[in-house]
Amino acid sequence: MKNIAVTYKTHYGTTKQYAQWIAEELGATLLEQKEANHANLQEYDLVIHGGGLYASGILGIDLVVKNPVNNLIVFTVGMANPETTDYTEIIHKNIPEGLREKTKIFHLRGGMDYGKLSVPHRAMMAMMKKMTIDKKSEAELTAEDIAFRDTYGGNVNFTDKATIAPLILYVRGL
Template sequence: MNNIAVVYQSHYGTTKKYAEWIAQALDADLLNRKKVSVSELSQYGMIIYGGGLYAGGLLGIDLVSKSKFKHLVVFTVGLADPKIMDYSEIMAKAFPNQAYQHDQVYHFRGGINYQKLTFLHRGLMTLLKKTVEKKSDSEISAEGKAILETYGKKIDFTYKEMISPLTSYVKEVLV
């Protein structure tokens, strides 16, 4: 067992892709959130948790947000451009206990393929699009703009180079 665990939860694969890249770059164990327990994670010196952003929340974050680890790094994967997206509400919701927080958070841009969405997710995206379209341009958030720009398309914004700040940070901490 390595000293680092990269744990992820992904619906459609972009979060998993980033988790695989991070695990490979750090020679870390790669673990699916649905198949691991908090007690198993407590054996690691550092946990890197990745989850997709859905409906204003971070997928599967409860696994790590309610437990204390020596080091916890979090990464999110969403459709909106991280350079213009405000994640403060999402992270406050993910970590409501102010006594325990993550070491660092990184935000990566994922992708979407409407052909692979479940019926439910396709319906939700249609509702979101209609809601966003009713707003004036000045009222549309970065997430809303991403929905309008990508609706109905197959888009992949994942880039391996995006993990570099995260992996550099982890290497510095564990030296």
Template sequence: MSKKILVAYKSKYGSTRKYAEWIASELNADLFEAQTVNTKLLSQYDVVIYGGGLYAGGIAGVKLVVNNPCKNLIVFTVGLADPNSTDYSAIINKNFTPELLAKTKFFHLRGGIDYKKLGPVHKVMMAMMKGMIQRKPESEREADDIEFLNTYNTKVSFEDKRTINSVVDYVKGL
């Protein structure tokens, strides 16, 4: 018997939506924007995959799955930082209870940014981040800091369809 899979996402600028579409396509899953999903719909699925962008220590729209128990929950986040050199534990612990953490599988993917499309709040946040990095002594700046400064105020995409393979393989192994 094949599993019934739902992919839900909240995307502000498009990267999370793109990853959600790729994952849903690979898994032949149903795809929904998070705001159209409710508890009744979630309960109809064997596997729920939720994707949300990372913003100021939060995962966009994650309350949907935090407040509604799912049988098999997989969460993927999308942010600018390199997932291979980023510690997401503070963000995960802030957004999930210990009980839910134990039952959830997490994946972290890399998105993109187009400064021209940012809303006023996100523009201010990025300017503040730039200021914080610039105040660090150069010897203390990490690779992500340098990359941030080098790409500030430009359009950058780190989206890579191949990075969904770990999510797809995990779900197929359930």
């Protein structure tokens, strides 16, 4: 693959950070979602799209769903641990079946600074805490629940450049 674009959409910057690292490693063009369109995406042999996970959605995924490209990789960025999280429902909700079969997908871990969250996102996190964490007994809490509870309202950052290695190796193997 010679001509690669890395597109992304982010609210708070962790997806952008991963997109920058990936573009640097691969010598790819970096495009924020609003800079990309059907015409310029067709110029690339491979498009790698990154989107943050919010309320079961992948930010900016409509860019590559509505503007299909020949070769597509998607990476998501969220707070959950990719090693223990099942993303099947999210992927099925966001990427149509025909596209899903020919798209390689990677999941990366992001971060959150509650002080920078928008009012709707802060409300969404409060509702999530109330609906899940607060309703469980201590014995019912999973490791993810405990991590969420312990970092709620603060600042946590799990971004790690080393975690892009499988994606980079995959692309170099194409």
